[in-house]
Amino acid sequence: MTRSVRTLMVILGICFAVAAAASQKDAVPARLPAIPEQRVTFNRDIAPILYHSCAMCHRPGEAAPFPLLSYKDAKSHARQIAAVTQRHFMPPWLPEPGELKFADELRLTAGQIALFQKWVDQGAEEGEPSDLPPAPKFVAGWQLGQPDQVIKAEKPFVLPASGSDMYWNFIFRTPVDRTRWLKAIEIRPGDKRVVHHANILVDRAQTARRQEAQPGAGFAGMEIKIASETFDPDSHFFFWKPGTVPLPEPDGMSLRLDKDTDLVLNIHLQPSGKQEAIQPSLGLYFTEQPATLHPVLLQLENDRLLDIPPGDKNFLVIDDFILPIDVDLLAIYPHAHYLGREMQALATLPDGSVKTLIHIRHWDLNWQAVYRYASPVALPKGTTVTMRYIYDNSDQNTANPNDPPKRVVAGNRSSDEMAHLWLQVLPRALPDSAIDPRRILQESMARHTIEKNPADFEAQYNLGAMLQARGASDEALQHFALAVRLRPQDAVANNALGAVLLATGRTAEAILHFSAALTLQPDNFDAHYNLANALALQGQFREAIVHYGAAIRLRPDDASAEANLGAALAEAGHFPEAKLHLERALRINPQQELARDNLAEVNRTLNNPHP
Amino acid sequence: MWRARHNLRVFRFVVAILVAFSLAPFYVLYSTQNSAMALDGTASDPFQESRGKLVVLVFVRTDCPVSNRYAPAIQRISAKYEGQAAFWLVYPDRSESAEKIRQHEREYKYKLPALRDPQLVLVKLAQARVTPEVAVFDASRHLAYHGRIDNLYQDLGRARHAPTTHELEEAIQAVLNGRTPPASAPGAGCFISDLE
Numbered sequence: 162m163t164r165s166v167r168t169l170m171v172i173l174g175i176c177f178a179v180a181a182a183a184s185q186k187d188a189v190p191a192r193l194p195a196i197p198e199q200r201v202t203f204n205r206d207i208a209p210i211l212y213h214s215c216a217m218c219h220r221p222g223e224a225a226p227f228p229l230l231s232y233k234d235a236k237s238h239a240r241q242i243a244a245v246t247q248r249h250f251m252p253p254w255l256p257e258p259g260e261l262k263f264a265d266e267l268r269l270t271a272g273q274i275a276l277f278q279k280w281v282d283q284g285a286e287e288g289e290p291s292d293l294p295p296a297p298k299f300v301a302g303w304q305l306g307q308p309d310q311v312i313k314a315e316k317p318f319v320l321p322a323s324g325s326d327m328y329w330n331f332i333f334r335t336p337v338d339r340t341r342w343l344k345a346i347e348i349r350p351g352d353k354r355v356v357h358h359a360n361i362l363v364d365r366a367q368t369a370r371r372q373e374a375q376p377g378a379g380f381a382g383m384e385i386k387i388a389s390e391t392f393d394p395d396s397h398f399f400f401w402k403p404g405t406v407p408l409p410e411p412d413g414m415s416l417r418l419d420k421d422t423d424l425v426l427n428i429h430l431q432p433s434g435k436q437e438a439i440q441p442s443l444g445l446y447f448t449e450q451p452a453t454l455h456p457v458l459l460q461l462e463n464d465r466l467l468d469i470p471p472g473d474k475n476f477l478v479i480d481d482f483i484l485p486i487d488v489d490l491l492a493i494y495p496h497a498h499y500l501g502r503e504m505q506a507l508a509t510l511p512d513g514s515v516k517t518l519i520h521i522r523h524w525d526l527n528w529q530a531v532y533r534y535a536s537p538v539a540l541p542k543g544t545t546v547t548m549r550y551i552y553d554n555s556d557q558n559t560a561n562p563n564d565p566p567k568r569v570v571a572g573n574r575s576s577d578e579m580a581h582l583w584l585q586v587l588p589r590a591l592p593d594s595a596i597d598p599r600r601i602l603q604e605s606m607a608r609h610t611i612e613k614n615p616a617d618f619e620a621q622y623n624l625g626a627m628l629q630a631r632g633a634s635d636e637a638l639q640h641f642a643l644a645v646r647l648r649p650q651d652a653v654a655n656n657a658l659g660a661v662l663l664a665t666g667r668t669a670e671a672i673l674h675f676s677a678a679l680t681l682q683p684d685n686f687d688a689h690y691n692l693a694n695a696l697a698l699q700g701q702f703r704e705a706i707v708h709y710g711a712a713i714r715l716r717p718d719d720a721s722a723e724a725n726l727g728a729a730l731a732e733a734g735h736f737p738e739a740k741l742h743l744e745r746a747l748r749i750n751p752q753q754e755l756a757r758d759n760l761a762e763v764n765r766t767l768n769n770p771h772p
Numbered sequence: 773m774w775r776a777r778h779n780l781r782v783f784r785f786v787v788a789i790l791v792a793f794s795l796a797p798f799y800v801l802y803s804t805q806n807s808a809m810a811l812d813g814t815a816s817d818p819f820q821e822s823r824g825k826l827v828v829l830v831f832v833r834t835d836c837p838v839s840n841r842y843a844p845a846i847q848r849i850s851a852k853y854e855g856q857a858a859f860w861l862v863y864p865d866r867s868e869s870a871e872k873i874r875q876h877e878r879e880y881k882y883k884l885p886a887l888r889d890p891q892l893v894l895v896k897l898a899q900a901r902v903t904p905e906v907a908v909f910d911a912s913r914h915l916a917y918h919g920r921i922d923n924l925y926q927d928l929g930r931a932r933h934a935p936t937t938h939e940l941e942e943a944i945q946a947v948l949n950g951r952t953p954p955a956s957a958p959g960a961g962c963f964i965s966d967l968e
Contacts, residue, residue, distance in 0.1 A: 237865065237867070238963075434843035499933075
């Protein structure tokens with residue numbers, strides 16, 4: 162009789178995903194006039210900056226409200242250009258300059274900004290035609306070429322003409338009938354003028370679609386939660402913001418896409434003054450190369466500390482995490498809502514040196530982004546990563562959603578707050594190659610979360626699941642027990658606790674928790690199956706048969722359930738019926754050895770009724 | 773011959789002034805070369821055509837994201853004061869054709885009369901700096917308020933979730949009720965001086 166225990170369910174937080182990259186890479190130095198008296202002209206001085214840093218969005222069909230390709234375009238917005246660059250509102254780029262460089266930084270130099278103002282002050286002249294550099298070339302349509310497959314949202318979302326910002330989730334049913342590997346996903350968000358940014362979340366267990374009122378309708382919300390039934394910490398950022406060209410994943414870092422995996426596109430929309438129908442598409446680019454490198458998303462957070470009094474201008478939230486292994490940091494994604502003001506992530510290395518991973522002095526949720534480092538940042542084991550966020554809940558914060566300000570705590574609505582920092586890291590291989598470094602990281606993260614908040618149900622559950630997976634049943638038992646104490650009404654946690662009890666020989670207690678799980682959720686396959694196993698183990702075959710039967714009604718193609726039902730029927734003396742189910746188990750899975758052995762035994766008994 | 777021509781010139785000159793006076797006796801001197809235009813290309817004087825109501829000029833551009841985002845608010849406020857205030861959309865960009873403006877009005881569901889102001893006559897009169905800004909003129913055509921519609925935008929790129937002050941509506945109500953209108957508050961948006 163098998164004793165397989167089906168409980169591992171790691172509830173992952175939101176995994177955001179990237180591919181942020183601007184289209185042109187080489188920085189253009191400020192072209193200050195060589196002779197001090199030389200007048201600033203469009204053709205010689207302004208056009209190169211616009212072509213490099215503005216035109217990817219300021220061209221027809223892209224996100225910006227007007228093009229900036231010709232002298233006429235620039236002239237009719239000259240003061241506006243000078244004003245928005247001086248305020249660092251354009252081009253949108255939040256991080257301060259620092260030691261670590263990001264790929265495709267969109268920051269203008271002080272010299273370039275000064276040049277715009279000088280150009281305006283001197284009359285915004287066109288200059289000599291011979292000075293004009295060649296116009297930038299852009300790829301029309303799909304930026305990575307024709308995708309291998311295009312999937313379109315089933316139904317458009319209609320954005321009202323007015324109101325404040327909105328968040329909408331589209332669910333894409335993936336069109337693969339077997340496991341494939343993706344090297345890139347290109348997001349076409351719909352009308353780029355109203356879409357501020359978009360994120361893809363990989364939903365392997367189709368959990369998000371439960372929130373749809375009708376299939377394909379999508380649903381509102383800024384933050385969503387995706388559950389996963391397997392240990393699957395591979396994490397990719399797929400992120401779209403205006404002006405970006407998707408970056409294919411590096412070699413070896415392809416994303417696994419299984420049959421029945423959903424891709425959830427979370428988009429941030431800003432009403433434009435007219436009603437807009439938004440119907441995004443995704444372009445999928447496949448590769449034959451399975452993943453050999455497995456990046457992990459680490460999340461620092463301290464939402465529990467978020468209880469910001471009205472009027473507080475300097476509310477500080479910190480989280481520290483010590484890396485248990487060597488990693489390479491690939492990308493970073495800081496996230497807060499409207500009260501976030503200043504955000505810093507620091508790495509204190511074991512030698513005491515401090516690296517600023519990112520510093521955003523003036524956070525603006527509208528321009529949030531995933532930032533990918535120009536080259537990976539090596540962070541050795543023992544490095545302390547610190548998240549340091551400052552919130553402004555005063556009326557001087559223009560973005561404050563409350564007028565007058567009121568107490569704000571953590572939550573998923575945009576008017577609630579968040580203190581999250583996501584790091585995409587590539588763990589270095591461990592000396593003992595049998596140990597998966599991802600598990601070490603995940604376990605450390607879960608322990609860290611529990612240290613901050615022992616009442617965190619999901620962290621207790623996840624740690625229990627990870628410990629159980631590596632055979633540390635005693636410790637797993639403690640954490641599942643805590644999880645059940647935190648949420649006695651949770652069927653999955655009761656089932657998991659029962660499973661560990663069963664595995665450690667505490668069958669009677671296990672039966673209590675499986676039964677509790679089934680009272681809470683009568684259609685829980687795992688609980689029926691596990692309870693049947695526990696009952697069979699105690700020799701209660703008649704009761705076991707009932708629960709195997711229930712399990713099979715829930716999943717008719719489960720070979721183990723059929724095999725165990727056959728075994729229980731045989732134990733109860735119902736040989737012809739046992740034969741039927743054992744044969745069915747073998748039809749589903751011809752490799753089911755236990756069913757084959759048991760079937761042979763049943764056949765012997767049937768052929769030889771009086772041994 | 774020479775004198776006759778001279779007389780003729782003087783005569784025409786005088787007529788032009790008289791016409792201008794009859795159009796706007798208390799305020800601007802309009803001529804066909806120097807006035808705002810209706811979309812059909814004819815000279816148009818919003819003060820003359822809004823007789824009996826106070827006049828609200830709303831300065832917009834087809835390609836200004838800030839004024840576009842205000843379209844529903846502008847339409848709503850104009851409907852609310854329909855009987856008392858005549859609203860005019862004023863497009864100061866001389867490169868925006870009548871056809872482009874008509875299309876813009878359709879897209880953003882504007883139901884207001886539109887004027888082109890390529891000579892920036894109304895812009896100067898209203899002391900408008902950016903789109904969107906508004907100017908409220910009382911019954912005697914004095915400029916009672918000019919500036920932002922409300923404080924939705926604190927600056928370019930810095931919008932509130934909802935405005936907390938409503939200068940345009942306050943100004944209209946102040947003029948209607950004989951109170952002092954709010955002080956001029958500058959708008960945030962697209963510079964009209966970029967169009968000169």
